[in-house]
Amino acid sequence: AQSVTQLDSQVPVFEEAPVELRCNYSSSVSVYLFWYVQYPNQGLQLLLKYLSGSTLVKGINGFEAEFNKSQTSFHLRKPSVHISDTAEYFCAVSDQGTYKYIFGTGTRLKVLA
Amino acid sequence: EAGVAQSPRYKIIEKRQSVAFWCNPISGHATLYWYQQILGQGPKLLIQFQNNGVVDDSQLPKDRFSAERLKGVDSTLKIQPAKLEDSAVYLCASSLLSGGSTDTQYFGPGTRLTVL
Numbered sequence: 001a002q003s004v005t006q007l008d009s010q011v012p013v014f015e016e017a018p019v020e021l022r023c024n025y026s027s028s029v030s031v032y033l034f035w036y037v038q039y040p041n042q043g044l045q046l047l048l049k050y051l052s053g054s055t056l057v058k059g060i061n062g063f064e065a066e067f068n069k070s071q072t073s074f075h076l077r078k079p080s081v082h083i084s085d086t087a088e089y090f091c092a093v094s095d096q097g098t099y100k101y102i103f104g105t106g107t108r109l110k111v112l113a
Numbered sequence: 114e115a116g117v118a119q120s121p122r123y124k125i126i127e128k129r130q131s132v133a134f135w136c137n138p139i140s141g142h143a144t145l146y147w148y149q150q151i152l153g154q155g156p157k158l159l160i161q162f163q164n165n166g167v168v169d170d171s172q173l174p175k176d177r178f179s180a181e182r183l184k185g186v187d188s189t190l191k192i193q194p195a196k197l198e199d200s201a202v203y204l205c206a207s208s209l210l211s212g213g214s215t216d217t218q219y220f221g222p223g224t225r226l227t228v229l
Contacts, residue, residue, distance in 0.1 A: 043220035103155030
């Protein structure tokens with residue numbers, strides 16, 4: 001069965017500093033990977049997704065993620081964060097051939113002035 | 114392009130009462146999903162429709178939850194009777210195609226349910 005682990009429940013970081021949000025998954029088959037962001041009182045918005053091809057995926061708002069098959073990881077990074085990046089970030093996995101997204105428990109990113 | 118619409122945004126009820134949530138997906142999207150997001154957890158799929166047929170409802174507590182998607186467009190999710198543990202945000206999402214793994218899901222703002 002698939003699972004997604006987001007080890008960091010909260011990540012505080014100062015404005016303009018870099019950040020990495022960690023995501024590890026387990027699956028016995030090939031997977032698709034997603035990062036979603038949820039701003040307060042809003043629904044989830046897709047940041048980026050890995051389907052195939054280049055392991056470095058670029059998304060919206062300056063975020064990028066790297067798929068590492070040997071480490072079964074899909075960590076999200078941004079070189080310089082802004083106050084407006086304060087939100088909850090969810091990693092999700094879906095195996096090829098199904099439609100189900102399995103979400104992690106989320107990481108709350110708090111950007112400090 | 115209008116996004117996924119949901120109403121109400123907030124609802125407070127007492128246990129054993131019933132409640133209904135409404136979702137209007139993005140125009141032309143064939144697949145519609147209902148998720149339950151309990152505080153501190155990621156969203157969990159409750160039911161998936163493709164057009165007006167159910168694809169997967171394996172995690173829907175069918176003794177108290179029901180959902181329908183009339184005419185393959187709008188959908189309603191009902192809880193009757195509600196329990197305290199049903200307190201959560203209920204998210205609706207839609208996707209354009211057949212709901213396969215590569216199909217991007219677009220989420221609505223959610224309905225926050227509090228059961229007292």
